Amino acid sequence: MREKKIPLILDGDPGHDDAIAWMLAKASPEFEIKAVTSVSGNQTIEKTTYNALRICTLLGIDAPVAMGLPHGLLSEPFDAPSVHGQSGLDGPKLPEPAMELSPLRAPELMAKVLRESEDKVTIVSTGAQTNVAALLLAHPELKEKIERISIMGGGLTHGNWTPAAEFNILVDPEAADIVFKSGVELYMAGLDVTEKALLFPEDFENIRKAGNQVAGVVADWLDFFYQFHRSLGYPGAPLHDPCAVAVLLHPEIFTIEDYYVEIETAGEYSRGATVADMRGFEGPVPNAHCLMGVDREAFAKLLTEAVKAYEGRRVEI
Ligand code: RIB
Ligand code: CA
Numbered sequence: 153m154r155e156k157k158i159p160l161i162l163d164g165d166p167g168h169d170d171a172i173a174w175m176l177a178k179a180s181p182e183f184e185i186k187a188v189t190s191v192s193g194n195q196t197i198e199k200t201t202y203n204a205l206r207i208c209t210l211l212g213i214d215a216p217v218a219m220g221l222p223h224g225l226l227s228e229p230f231d232a233p234s235v236h237g238q239s240g241l242d243g244p245k246l247p248e249p250a251m252e253l254s255p256l257r258a259p260e261l262m263a264k265v266l267r268e269s270e271d272k273v274t275i276v277s278t279g280a281q282t283n284v285a286a287l288l289l290a291h292p293e294l295k296e297k298i299e300r301i302s303i304m305g306g307g308l309t310h311g312n313w314t315p316a317a318e319f320n321i322l323v324d325p326e327a328a329d330i331v332f333k334s335g336v337e338l339y340m341a342g343l344d345v346t347e348k349a350l351l352f353p354e355d356f357e358n359i360r361k362a363g364n365q366v367a368g369v370v371a372d373w374l375d376f377f378y379q380f381h382r383s384l385g386y387p388g389a390p391l392h393d394p395c396a397v398a399v400l401l402h403p404e405i406f407t408i409e410d411y412y413v414e415i416e417t418a419g420e421y422s423r424g425a426t427v428a429d430m431r432g433f434e435g436p437v438p439n440a441h442c443l444m445g446v447d448r449e450a451f452a453k454l455l456t457e458a459v460k461a462y463e464g465r466r467v468e469i
Pocket of ligand 1: 167168169170194232235278279304312318319320392393
């Protein structure tokens, strides 16, 4: 008999790699997606929300979708058109949304899901931590209904948007600070692992070979995402966000180290840095399971197999 499904909230700023993370989640029978929430980051909240609706339509995710906050808790909106394009999800054509947006804002939809769920819920957060922090601030009593939060964000040794800070954390460091201090079990897929989670052009073609509509779109997303990273010298496309889903399915393919991680919210040069105590002294109890390495081949295989779950699905584009 199959074990109970893991109830999941997908929170992100899609985004090519967010979309591929959601593809993996929807393809995996281990999960039951209870809600999808957008956050501002890679593009404006209007664009990331529209993208979330289009991705859900493509993949057949029939959970409610709610719009997040238009900017960070204390910071101005950011965007990253160099990475994901002006739409936030440039590349292949996508279907128009087949579902309505929830009347609730993201933190309230998250709260509703937590309140109504019999089992504890896992949150996968692949953008800024704005919605999750707003949830924790507004509904501290619901913390105990969160099983764990699996985050793509940060980097223990370096950043990507600044030398010190990774993009998702830099977009809203105050929110990340609240989440990292929350006491909820955290998995942190930072640049330490995600820059090793590379997919190469031959992987894109293996994905395309599955032959279904979703496989074709995913291969095109990878092509687009790779162009930007190739211009920076990456040998492949770093699949940041799918790591936050993959670790829930196959922790054994990752090297995981526990650290006490703090978020730099001030810092003239280091705002948004994730500072881990790696000295090995007696110190604060670790607050994050930090992903440090990955079996790249196994990770690529996981994604290549996942697209096969969409055999027979076709929507009008
Ligand atoms: O730094 C990587 C993060 O920023 C990922 O979540 C990716 O989607 C990008 O926007
Ligand atoms: Ca993202």
